[in-house]
Amino acid sequence: MSAERILLIDDEPAFCQLAQSWLQHSGYQVQTAADLPAAKLLLPGFKPDLVLLDLSLPPEFDPQHTLSQLGSFTQQPVIILTGHAQRQLALDAIALGAWDFIAKPVDPDLLAVVIKRALSKHQLDTELSQLKQQQQGALQQLIGASPAMAAMRTLIQRIAPTDVRVLVTGPSGTGKEVVSRALHQLSRRANQPFVSVHCGAIPAELLESELFGYVKGAFTGADKDRPGLLQLADKGTLFLDEIGEMPLPMQVKLLRVLQEGTYFAVGGRQQQKIDLRLISATNANLPELVKKGLFREDLYYRIKGITLETVALAERKQDIPLLLQFFLQQQAKQQGQSLKLDSTALNWFIQRDWPGNVRELKNTLESVAAVAQGGVLSMADISLLHPQALNLQAMLPLDSSQMSLEQAVQQLEIKLIKHALLQCKGNKSQAARELGLSRQGLLKKIDRYRLAD
Incomplete structure (x- = not known):
């Protein structure tokens, strides 16, 4: 990981040189500037993670004007450097958005603590903001004002933060994968992989090696170890689309994974642990397949922790104008x-x-x-x-x-x-x-x- 970048704006060369030495010794990249115009010239080549600003830069310091100028080229935390006589101005600057202030002469240890806290808090705020945007984006994909879609969004928001297994049912083309991705994006695993597998699109004889991976020499052509999709989905979400088309022999092996949280790669002898959330989808009537012996009853009850049913478009026609508007915006952009x-x-x-x-x-x-x-x-x-x-x-x-x-x-x-x-x-x-x-x-x-x- 690259060192975090600090921009020091101060018109005292001696202090700039000393502070730069302190901060570089702590592992930061540091650039100095004598005033705001000089600081702006450093961009866009140098984008700071934090700004140290001397409060006495202008002859008559105006916190609102200066912070607004800073905001025009950086949204990172700003720490004010100030003398004791300027304490009220420093407090005014904090009220306008500065992170904190430190009185001169600066204590290097105190400066290090304040900088570390500011960077940690800013990183946390950034991650929370990104997560919120991601969650809003996930819900925006569930388009519709009909009661069915409103109920779907409510239920997704309630169960997404849990690790309960979900079975998404409904006719083809009703957005079962969109629902599944929303569950993932609103979950605690949102920053981990979402791995989608179409059980009917992979030949039965290849499905095991695709899911579990294989070791070198497991079969002809296996010239090296290859991780499976289960391993790629570790800590994240595995989405098994059209699970009703999974062959019976694979159903037995999937059941073991769900029961024990372990599996063996094809040709492997070392047991592998797995931690993932399973979301399955089908347009088939699984209970009917169970009665016909085409789907294992024990697996069915393992995957259907909660069932979400998507609704045919003919049953929510009031959503068609909203869907058309969304798709038109996509086409217009293209x-x-x-x-x-x-x-x-x-x-x-x-x-x-x-x-x-x-x-x-x-x-x-x-x-x-x-x-x-x-x-x-x-x-x-x-x-x-x-x-x-x-x-x-x-x-x-x-x-x-x-x-x-x-x-x-x-x-x-x-x-x-x-x-x-x-x-x-x-x-x-x-x-x-x-x-x-x-x-x-x-x-x-x-x-x-x-x-x-």
Whole structure:
């Protein structure tokens, strides 16, 4: 670790030379300047971790003016050097944000203690600020004002600081990994690794060596020791995505890890200890897999300390405008221009059921943004990629301006469903495909709006 840097601003050359010697002997890097303009010339080549400021620098010292000038180029702690006659000015400077003051003549031992305390406190404040920003960022990824999302955020904030194991369930594309990362970022392990493993993406014969690692000579091609993902996740969080696809032999070995906190690398004889938090996710019905003998019951109860269920986007449509705004901001940043949706395009996005959930919504918006011109995404842009959307505006309720958004969406859905069933001669499977819905999703809407007749 590099030595911490101190900037000494004092117009007494003899004191500067003496203090520089003291501080360098204590292991600090030190630069001196006779006044504020000279100090500013040292930047940006020298960025101090702490500033020592002689209170008697200007003919008439103004603490507020001087500290504001310092603040323009450093946010680090400032320690005032002062004579006894300037005690009130020093106290004024502390009230304005200086860390502390030391009276001249300076006691080297006292100076060392004050500097060490200031640097330690500043480092702690910085770490806490970074952690707070990280936590706020984690919650900002959980986008939505619906009751389901509000409840999800509340529960995540409550369980994240613990080490309880969490099972995240829900349809594909609903943000199970986003939830899992938020749990990690809000936990005591936030500064440790978050290791994500997709259990269905790694061939069964390779999953053990990927998780546990292997030693040299364990199998053909193992020419050196290789750490596994468990070791990489030590002290942090291991996220097992689609754990329902984990082969049964690996389930047995994972159960041992969870029970004993130990494992063996492939081909290894030395037992390794592990300390991690496990978060699992699946879109499968694990209890059903347990009944069919495809998932171990004992492992199921090991991983489901608390179950969080993500909600399909069709069940929280009020969150769609917020999600669109978030994704548009991301796209605008990538394209270097402002982007927005016109009202008809927004209605089109809201009325769809999005069987692929948030992932499908995001991908569709990105595709439309790619073909749009002029920064405004319109129905014309959508129809280039989704020709079935051409008749949407004509099907909007005539009195939609007098309706709430929810009422207008309901009336639009009814018209679209009737139109699709008419065009498909009552074939519900074909109508569902035309509407971009699953058959089950269409049947639910037919039942909800009493359109069965």
